[in-house]
Amino acid sequence: MRYTSTRNRTISCTFEEAICSGYAPDGGLFVPETLPAVSVATLKEWAKLDFAQLAQTVLRLFVSESEVSAQELSQIVTYEGFAPPVIPIQRVGSLYVAELFHGPTFCFKDLGMRAVVRFLSLFATKRRQRMTLLVSTTGDTGPAAVQAVSDARNPWLTILVHYPAGQISSFQRKQLTTTDSPHVHVVAFEGGGDDMDRPIKNMLKSAPSSSHWTGVNSYNIGRPLMQMIHYIWTYLRVAGQEEWEIGQQTLDIILPTGAMGNLAGGYMAKKMGIPLGKLCSGVNVNDITHRVMQTGAFHSSPFMLKTLSEAINIQIPYNFERILFYLTEQDDQLVREWMTQVETTQKLDLSTEWLEQLQQVFDSARISDKAMCTTTRQVWKEHHYLMDPHTAVAMGAAETLGYSGKIAAVFATASPCKFEESVTMAVGKDTWDMFAQSDQFPATARAMLLRNERPPTIYRNDRSLSLYENQRKWEEQARQIIATFENDA
Template sequence: MRYRSTRGDGSEDYSFEQALFSGYAPDGGLFVPASLPQLAAVEHLIPWSRLTFPELCYEILRLFISQNEISNIDLREICYKSLSAEDFDDDNIVPIKKMGSVFVAELFHGPTFCFKDLGMRPVINLLSHFAKIRNQATTLLVATTGDTGPAAVRAVGDASNPLLTILVHYPHGQISEFQRKSLTTVDSKCVRIVSFEGGGDDMDSPIKQTLLNCNDSDGADKKRSFCGVNSYNIGRPLVQMVHFIWIYLRVAKKLGITPGDENIKIDVVLPTGAMGNMTGGYMAKQMGIPIGRLCAGVNINDITKRVIETGLFQKKKIQKTLSDAINIEVPYNFERILFYLTNGNASLVKQWMETMEQTQMLRLNPSWHHKLQADFQSARITDDETCRALRQTLETYHYVVDPHTAVAIAAADRLGYSVFDERSENENPVVVLATASPCKFQEAVTAALGPDGWKQYRQTSFPSRAQQTLEMRENEPHHFCWIEGATLSEVQSDWRKKMLDIVDKHF
């Protein structure tokens, strides 16, 4: 399997290792597989329905990674190490529960209590595998709005590879106390944490510039390789396909559907930020998984809803919300969505993304907009509506969810899936993705349920591992200040210099 850029003409292709380590493609686009294998019911889906989660992960990744790059034995070991039942508090890794007429897929049973563990741990272990083969120091550069960073930090620690280090940046005051402590309580020479003043997307440009400037095609002749593991890295959506396929197979079994039956599609509603998870689902659909509509639940930072509803993809300043992990100005994975939407028309995607980068705005013509609407829906959920959904879920099902899952639940109800009764307006079964544990979001849960509601949750359902994190001593993070009177570009240039200084001094 080879890889190409969403903006390339296809004349240049890359190995999986090159794509994984580069993060962004040299032309500024995102890597995608040169082709997507098509999954058949008899050959793939029916046998896969009997596999464990790590076994399914192996089978899917084997389709995308040449045996010349990673042997069967090594890839199997990576999958089992990444998704060991010892590190998850449910043996199924992703259990599926029924909530009225809706299925709920719990993606948060990993070490850092969010779905990012499912994608991040295999990606980190793949990077660690190649770093050992290269015998090359590799530093991961990460910007996080709350969940990506802790998952990456924990995975790097568990990889126990001195060649692999990580520098994580988070927006000061814009993540929960638990998320912050999940970063600042890690005591490792391989880890450094930075808080920065600004919006959640403001570190994306310094990191992207560093990755494009400091890496050549494979980094093999350099003393240090830099790599990004946010969801622009192709490893993330590839691995996140696994839980979409797992969810489809498990829901199909519960409904008595033969895997691969095209007559019954399953819709998915998920809280959506950078669209990495959405991209994993869309790629799975493109490969033949009978997924119906992919429905994005967004908060008031609603660029995804606006482009699906109006065809206008326009950047706006981020506003603080109770669901901060999906706060986004520009979801970079929309580029991959457009690539598959246009059947791989990289020339058109390049034109669109250059327009977006130059003007902060892109308008899809009616034909492409209608095609987007055929596969995607979205609903915008305010903080008040998030709290209402959280309360109603508890009152109706005695089930406490985090604010991001509450956004998805409210979106599902808004889109006619009737979460709280049996009168769904949609023909297809629906799955809501529960992407994080409520243990991480005291402020939001308290806002919805009141102090007594949070106290009750703490007494009856709070994970013991989470309590241990809260009790640990924090290490003071580095801090990047905003330069008074400076432009965003000037601030980002200063932050990039400081970021590289930290790498030089500490790694």
């Protein structure tokens, strides 16, 4: 399997080159040159596999043995720290809830991030070349990446992670600032959730020849490849519990959506022939995904609004580019025109024709903080099931879109243990305290909360400068930090 760019299909590279690059050289996103078709017979065989076996089997379709041996792949795709079956499927009313958060940092990012970091660690070691990972996080990506790098303990691998000051939960912040690893550097920047995206993209396009920098946010092809797996797993588990004949019925999925990486993984799985129906996004008031799915207007908002579901606060979800690539049947020229327009104007208006095609696959609902809290409280009262705010956004979207009383799956993307403030606002302090003292609150989470924080580096927002000028300044600060990393090596 080789990889190409969403903006130029003449580009062709190996899996190693794609995952180690982050962005494609033309600024597009890497995608497989082809998506392998999965037959019903194959799905029936996959239904017999445990999660690790399924992950290895699916990834082998995209990673040749000449690049990653069978032994190496089995070591990369392991799920230590996850209790079997890795992703439990819970019944909540008529809906199935796929709990994707039972990893080391209590969020779904662990499912993909640990394997991506291990791939990068493997390639850095083989090359004997120092690799620096650049990350910007709105809450969960950063802790998952930091934990994975810390656990790798590879002297060839370091990470520089950025988070928007005051815009992630205190638990998520502590996951970053209590990490004790020489391979990790943490920065808080005074800006909106995706204001570091441009500086990081600039850096990845212009890394010095003596260094290797890459990103592990969901623009990295490794992320959606790994995220396809939990769609396949969820379909097969629900089909089994419902006693469906595999391939005869489709399953709609409702998920909280930020940068659309998880959504892109689902669309790729659907394109391969996995029997998925509608892919439905739950979003908060930072609702560009909802607006484009309902009206075709992909317009960045001038301000990022603070919410109780901060991890999905996004103004420009970069994986929309992959969705457009597959929506247009891989029309790289059209995608290039569209994304050039987005980068120039921060706006794209889909024609009625393309909007109708988008709506054949996708749906969405916008859930306010108030509605999210109401949903959290209602589900707790009726089913004694406690959700984090992002899962509650998806559950609220399911209700808004008419899934009450119907069979569908909701992705639970994080443990409620990470969001004391919002969960308490929804269900009250007594219920939070009961949860916090119960066996459902992970013991490793309690231990983390007791560790001392290390103050992060701060990128200041100079209000006399434009956002672009501040971003240029932050980019230079990041380059200086990496230079210090590399000089200390």
